[in-house]
Amino acid sequence: MIxxxxxIAQQIHxxxxxxxxxxLAEPMDWLESVAVALVLPAGCSRDPKNRAGLANIVAExxxxxxxxxxxxQFVEDLEGLGVDHWASVSNAHASFGGAMPAERLQDALPIYxxxxxxxxxxxGQIDDARAVCMQEVRAIEDDPGQKVMLELRSRTYPDxxxxxxxxTVESLEAIALADIQRFxxxxxxxxxxxxxxxGKLNWPKLKDQVEALFSAWPSRPLSRLVELAADGRCxxxxxxxxxxxxxxxxxxxxxxxxxxxxxxxxxxxLSDGMSSRLFTEVRExxxxxxxxxxxxxxxxxxxxxxxxxxxxxxxxxxTLNVLVAELRKLAQGVHPGExxxxxxxxxxxxxxxxxxxxxRSAAMAADWYHLSxxxxxDELGGIIDALSCDSINAYLAAHPPAQFTVVTLGASPLELPxxxx
Amino acid sequence: xxxxELRLDNGLEIVAECNPHAHTMALGFFVRTGxxxxxxxxxxxxxxxEHMAFKGTAKRSAAEVNRELDEMGSHANAQxxxxxxxxxxxxxxxxxxxxxxxxxxxxRPALRQSDFDTExxxxxxxxxxxxxxxPYGANEKCMAAFFGPHPLGHSILGxxxxxxxxxxxxxxxxxxxxxxxxxxVLVAAGRVDFDALTAQAQQSCGHWEPWSAPRDTxxxxxxxxxxxxxxxxxxxxxxxxxxxxxxxxxxxxFAARILATVLGDDSGSRLYWDLVDSGRADYxxxxxxxxxxxxxxxxxxxxxxELAQENLGRxxxxxxQAQRDGIADDELDRAKSKITSxxxxxxxxxxxxxxxxxxxxxxxxQYLTTRDIVAAYQDxxxxxxxxxxxxxxxxxxxxxxxxxxxxxxxxx
Numbered sequence: 101m102i103x104x105x106x107x108i109a110q111q112i113h114x115x116x117x118x119x120x121x122x123x124l125a126e127p128m129d130w131l132e133s134v135a136v137a138l139v140l141p142a143g144c145s146r147d148p149k150n151r152a153g154l155a156n157i158v159a160e161x162x163x164x165x166x167x168x169x170x171x172x173q174f175v176e177d178l179e180g181l182g183v184d185h186w187a188s189v190s191n192a193h194a195s196f197g198g199a200m201p202a203e204r205l206q207d208a209l210p211i212y213x214x215x216x217x218x219x220x221x222x223x224g225q226i227d228d229a230r231a232v233c234m235q236e237v238r239a240i241e242d243d244p245g246q247k248v249m250l251e252l253r254s255r256t257y258p259d260x261x262x263x264x265x266x267x268t269v270e271s272l273e274a275i276a277l278a279d280i281q282r283f284x285x286x287x288x289x290x291x292x293x294x295x296x297x298x299g300k301l302n303w304p305k306l307k308d309q310v311e312a313l314f315s316a317w318p319s320r321p322l323s324r325l326v327e328l329a330a331d332g333r334c335x336x337x338x339x340x341x342x343x344x345x346x347x348x349x350x351x352x353x354x355x356x357x358x359x360x361x362x363x364x365x366x367x368x369x370l371s372d373g374m375s376s377r378l379f380t381e382v383r384e385x386x387x388x389x390x391x392x393x394x395x396x397x398x399x400x401x402x403x404x405x406x407x408x409x410x411x412x413x414x415x416x417x418x419t420l421n422v423l424v425a426e427l428r429k430l431a432q433g434v435h436p437g438e439x440x441x442x443x444x445x446x447x448x449x450x451x452x453x454x455x456x457x458x459x460r461s462a463a464m465a466a467d468w469y470h471l472s473x474x475x476x477x478d479e480l481g482g483i484i485d486a487l488s489c490d491s492i493n494a495y496l497a498a499h500p501p502a503q504f505t506v507v508t509l510g511a512s513p514l515e516l517p518x519x520x521x
Numbered sequence: 522x523x524x525x526e527l528r529l530d531n532g533l534e535i536v537a538e539c540n541p542h543a544h545t546m547a548l549g550f551f552v553r554t555g556x557x558x559x560x561x562x563x564x565x566x567x568x569x570x571e572h573m574a575f576k577g578t579a580k581r582s583a584a585e586v587n588r589e590l591d592e593m594g595s596h597a598n599a600q601x602x603x604x605x606x607x608x609x610x611x612x613x614x615x616x617x618x619x620x621x622x623x624x625x626x627x628x629r630p631a632l633r634q635s636d637f638d639t640e641x642x643x644x645x646x647x648x649x650x651x652x653x654x655x656p657y658g659a660n661e662k663c664m665a666a667f668f669g670p671h672p673l674g675h676s677i678l679g680x681x682x683x684x685x686x687x688x689x690x691x692x693x694x695x696x697x698x699x700x701x702x703x704x705x706v707l708v709a710a711g712r713v714d715f716d717a718l719t720a721q722a723q724q725s726c727g728h729w730e731p732w733s734a735p736r737d738t739x740x741x742x743x744x745x746x747x748x749x750x751x752x753x754x755x756x757x758x759x760x761x762x763x764x765x766x767x768x769x770x771x772x773x774x775f776a777a778r779i780l781a782t783v784l785g786d787d788s789g790s791r792l793y794w795d796l797v798d799s800g801r802a803d804y805x806x807x808x809x810x811x812x813x814x815x816x817x818x819x820x821x822x823x824x825x826x827e828l829a830q831e832n833l834g835r836x837x838x839x840x841x842q843a844q845r846d847g848i849a850d851d852e853l854d855r856a857k858s859k860i861t862s863x864x865x866x867x868x869x870x871x872x873x874x875x876x877x878x879x880x881x882x883x884x885x886x887q888y889l890t891t892r893d894i895v896a897a898y899q900d901x902x903x904x905x906x907x908x909x910x911x912x913x914x915x916x917x918x919x920x921x922x923x924x925x926x927x928x929x930x931x932x933x
Contacts, residue, residue, distance in 0.1 A: 108544070130542055133866050171798070175789045179855050182862025185788070199866050231800020238825060239803045241756040242655045340754040342649040374575070374587035374597065384583060387642030390650050412649050437588075444594030448613050451544050452596070455870050 105450050106481035112464070112474050113303050115310075119319040121290035123310045124464045124474060126298040128457060134299030135199035135457035138212055139465045142194035142287035144265035145325055151275055153267020156233050157226075158283050159187055159194045164225040167214030171225060174211070183208050189265040192399065192469070194287075199458045202300035206309060213313035216288060223277050230272055237266045244345045244509050245391075245410055248337070252347035252507040253397075255335060256404045259328040290317045296465035299457030333521060334506040336513035344416035344510030348407045348423060350501045355398040355470040361483055362495035367396045367405055368442045369434045370426065375441060377426050382409060388419045400470060405501070413511045424504065424517045431500030433493035446484050450477060524888045525715040531731045532703025535722050536888070538878050539713045540871070546711035547875040548620060548718075549609025550628055551883050554699035555602050557672035557812075558736060565679015566687060566695045568601040569644050573692065574608060574627045575599070576636035581626060583636055589623055596872070603664075603673055604736075604812055605883055611872040614712040618721050621707075625725030628700065637689045645685070648678050655823065656759035657752055659923040664817070666746035667763035667919035673741055673815055702726060704734040708879035711871025741815040746919035747931040757803065758829035758924030759822070762836075765913040766809050766816030769884040773912065774811055775897045776905040781807045781818060782856040783848045783906075784839060784915075789855065791839050792820075801828050805836065813884065818913065826926050833920075837932035840915040847907045861895045 113125040144155040164171040178185045183198035196215060200208055240246055254262035295310060353363045371378050371394040382392045394407040407427070411419045453459045454477075467474045504520045526536045555567050576583040590597045590610065597610035608627065610620050651658055661676045668674030679687075707722050709715075743765045767773035785792045785807025796802040802824040810817050824832050848856075867873040868891040877894070881887050889897070922929050 131869055133869060172794065176855060179789045179859050182858045184859075184863060184866060201862055201865060204862075228798060228800045232797070233800075235757075235800060235803035235824065238756050239655075239823065244653050342652040343646070345653075373591035375584070375591040380584065380587070383643055384587070385639070387639040388646070390643050390647035410650055410653075411646055441588070441591040441594075444592060446594075448545070448594035448596070448611075451613060452611065452870070454544055457869070458866075 104481070105447050105484070106478045108451070108454060108477050110477050112476060113307070114474065115307055117290065117311060117315055119290040119315065119317055121293045121295065121314050121317065122468060123307065124294065124296040124468055125301060125303055125306055126460055126464060127301050127303060128299050128454065128460065131299050131457050132202060133199055133457045134202045134205045134297060134301050135197065135461040136205065136209070136212065137195060137197040137296045137461040137465045138216060139193050139195045139294040139296070139469065140216070140288055141192065141292040141322055142283070143190050143192040144263050145191050145260040146283070146287055147260070147263065147267070150271060151279055152263065152271040153233055153265065154275055154279055154283050155194060156189045156236070156265045156267065157229055157272070157275055158280050159189050160229040160232055161221050161225060161280055162215055162219040162284070163187060164229060165220035165222055167218045169214070174215070177211055178208065181208050191261060191263060191265070197461065205297070205301065209309055209313060217317050219284070221277070221280055221284060226277055226280070230275065233267065233272050234269060237269055237272065240266060244339055244341050245408065248345040248347045248507050248509040249406060249408060251335065251337065252349050252406060252505060255330055255333065255507060256349040256406070256505050257399070257402065258330045260325055261327070261399055261402065262330060286323065289320045290314065291319055291322055294465045294468050296461045296468070298460035298464060334516055337507070337509040339509045339511070341510055342412065343410045344413045344508060344514070346409045346411070346416065346420050346423065347507045348427065349404045349505045350427065350503055352396055352403040352405045353499070354401055354403045356400070359495050361487060362492045363499070364396050365439065365442055365487055365492050366430055366434060366496055367394055368445070369438045370394050370430060372442060373445055378407070378423070381426055382419060382422055386422065388415050388422065392423070398470065416508070416510060417514050420506070420514050421517055424520070427501045427504070431496050433496055434489055436489055439487065439489055439492065443484055443487065450480060522890065527719050529702065529723060529727055531727065531729050532701070533722065533726050533729065534706045534882070535719055536706060536878065536882050537709040537713045537715050537718060538874055539715050540711055543711040543871050545611060545871055546614050546617065546709060546713050547609060547611040547871040548617070548624070548707065548709040549607050549875055549879060550624055551706045551708055551879045552606045552700060553604065553704045553734070553736065553883060554606050555604040556675040556677045557603050558699060559675055559695070563687060563691050563695055564676055564683040565644070566692055567606055568677055568679070569640070569684065569687065570692055570696060571599045571601045571606050571608070572640050572644060573632055573637065574630045576640055577631050577633060578626045578629060579631055586623070586627060589619070593619055595620060601677055603675070603677065607879065609875060614714070617714060617717065621718065621721040622725050625722065628705070628726070629729070632689050632693055632696070634689055637692070641684060641687070645681055648681055648684065651678065655755070655757065656761055656821070657755070657923050659750070659759055659761045659921045660819070662748070662750070663761040663763050663819070663919055663921040666748060666921055667744060667817065668741055669744045671739070671741040672737055673812055699734055701732045701734040702729045703731050706879065706882055708875055708882065710874035710878055736813070738814045743917055744919060745917065748921045749926065749929045750921065750923040751925070751927055752923050753925055755924045757823050758826040758922060758926050760829065760833060760920060760922045762820040762918050762920045764818045764915050764918030766818040767811060767909065767913065768816045769811040769813055771816070773909050774809065774816070776901045776909045777809045777816070777818065777913070778860065779853065779856045779898065779901050780848065780906050780909055781809045782860055783852045784843055785820060786859065791843070792836065795835055795839060796822070796832055802832055805832070811884070816913070818915070826924055829922070829924070829926060830929055833929065834932045837916065844910055844915055847903060847910060850903065853901070853903055853906070857898055857901070860898050864891060864894050864898070
């Protein structure tokens, strides 16, 4: 059988251009496709305080024409090549990318080079771009589950790390073309930029093309972020909804930390799979929720575990109590059966990732951001094999889930379990 | 890549696309059952039964089913629709035998009263969750308005009331009508050992007794409707429209999907340039859905309430113009490029091929390779699209709006 993670042949290329841009590539010859992710340090953590949503508008504007193409031509050129394209803004990054038939990569890359280096940022498009971002802000108001988790994020991390990219109606209205140009000049550059390509590719050809397209991009230093304290702990948002939406977080360790995989495993025992503790205790045994889950979210130098449960209002208190009790119980440790199931799941997920150029290109970019290198399957397989209950339980004993932040949204506030304020 | 098929004596069909170069595999039971097979009294029973399959069998408790699925490291799930229920898992090839045995076992669930009572709460929570989530069930309401009394207008989830009234006996009766081996297909894709698969299926499922499981496939008649439902707590206004579309049996479905892409893809389409790129709408998209004997083209739109009336008018104009003039050559070419590239990208995961192969077999007893599908789209001409427009008029449909607005007028 082929299914040992560590037996899959894998080659990862890295190349740094003199201006700082890093190119990552993983040839996956068994695929017909190739995917590219272009990741820039242009996330919403760099929005000026009174211009929340600026990173989002800049990413939107960058796609409204670049190089010789106007807005429509940009989209039509990509789609004519069969590029399934996307763009997103997170706290740290603006990311652009596409997956496509392998033979189209060399025609798609020049379009992306124009997008990053020569966007038109046309004045005539700013009102439309702003209107697009406004629609997003309003749509979140109608999504109580997402709203509660965004609020939880902002109360868990200090500013600017807890921000979400949407901004507000007021802050979006305040944004002018000069703000957009300033933000673009300050953050769209080769320093800390990553171009990650996975799939059917020819490495020497790719490297030459990326050098030709991106070498002249001038380097400019990035400013340092100023950190302000998080704006408070627990909070209730009054909302007329059928369910009460519950978000609970507690601090964890970042991806680059030596005990990350211990922390990640503990969260896996809590939430990965149908036999996980939250699914079993909250949904299967008590029927309290349809949706309950937890995940470890890592920024570069800090991390949190974020849990969600949505339940009807009369059962919300019991759901919160059971959820927090399960989080606290985690400190007592995990069991060998739980760890064995988790390892099987991680192993199959890693192998399944080898069947998607898109997930591999994103995973490599994430690795580089956190570690300044890409972990191989062999290394990951070794880490997973070496995980033991003892090491996870030692981590949990030293870092028991605590310092909870709770945000609820629904018809009435809930009583916070003992020890949470 | 090799296609294999076999039918057991009791009628259970086994079909597989075997790809020795894949790293993983996916398999699933596709059952010809869904909301169109329900009577009003048991609305939501197909979906509830899908949940109950994971709650244990004669030889396994619910916890054991969940634990074993996780021990294999499988990504397992199930889904219920208007006319099929699918239980599936993506997994590593060495677990094929265990997965067939386990999924086969849960196709004969115990339906215990205590599990039924607990899971009923979960189903009610799921219904409440969708009540809080845009478009607040407007899609099901639109299907109901469009199909009227035809079974394709039934709700998949049912209502809190219909679920509360449901008994395990009624669910057992429904199970006895629908889960006959002749009404099910075991589908596999990826690195599949087909000879072992048939032997494993014979062992796990060969003893199931067959019976007849007919379905009402009387033709559907589209009904024009325009409903405005008020939801004061909503910030945005949402509209869902249904118009006639190509049925599963019709070769028009390729041209119909090209038309939906040109008019309403989420990027680069006519709706996109007019409504989304301009910021007039948060989204405005079209999708084609095919069923046995009927099809539907759905248009979804969300915007601020102030712009909803104007946007409905714009959508209507786009539909009228397409109806009158058809689509242009460059639009046809771009749509082909997008769709065929998407088909190829999707086909790289066995989990996606499972659904492509399974759906095709369930709807048409037909196997198409990825290459065949790409060729079918490449063959579509402008005149095919014109024929589709003539057969399935875009403006003959039902509209349901939900949001803060009290009034909205049907565009003239």
